[in-house]
Amino acid sequence: MIGEVKIAHEGAILTCKKAFYYQEKNFFKAIGDVKINQGDTLIQTSDYVDYDADRKFALSWGNVILRDLKMTLTTDTLTFNREDQIMIYDTPGKIVDGENVLTSNRGKYFAGLKKFTAKNDVVVTTPKDTIYSDHLDYYTEIDQAYLYGPSDIYSEGNHIYTEKGFYDANTQISHLVKNAKIDYGDRLVQGDSLYYDAQQSFASASGNFK
DSSP states (O other), X not given: XXXXXXXXXXXXXXXXXXXXXXXXXTEEEEEEEEEEEETTTEEEEEEEEEEETTTTEEEEEEEEEEEOSSEEEEEEEEEEETTTTEEEEOSOEEEEETTEXXXXXXXXXXXTTTEEEEEEEEEEEOSSEEEEEEEEEEETTXXXXXXXXXXXXXXXXXXXXXXXXXXXXTTTEEEEOSXXXXXOSSOEEEESEEEEETTTTEXXXXXXXX
16 A cells, blocks of 8 residues: 555554555554554654554554653654553653653553653653662653662752652652662761652651661
8 A cells, every 4th residue: 555544443543655464464564654543642653663453563663752641752663562552662762751851771651551661771850850770660640750779869959869769750759668868968868768858858767777
């Protein structure tokens, strides 16, 4: 099919400049200005898409951009499981969510939960903080991060380190539960469990507190 190609399949519409349809396999190869529109909430564009209609599985590559009502993901290669509403990227990706920006070398997006699981050199930049981690879960609708593994949070006047914890980018409240410490420059707070409210300049600690 050549020209303004339009393919509709179970709630999604795919448009492109050219497509090959393998009828026995129920499989499409879409080329050039490819766009997948799933309802009014999820839109994806790329240079190429391989789409398995039986499995409802799409592999997209080349200038991939995924948008929903709040966030935009850009990467080079993306797999999209429409059955489970899960997208995976194994090439460096960038997520822009309002004023917050998340970058990582690979990650997974759960559309139903509005959640990113990001791994390898993860950086989250907000107007108030910068988070560095190797593994975190980030919920785009509520701007909350769950940290796994060594993680650093930098904001004006302090540095937080933890190997497991929770951080709310809106309220700047942290709950840190493994090898946690808060460095104020002239003061260092450590403990097995730390609670920190940056806006109120309030911290509490329990377990091996120093």
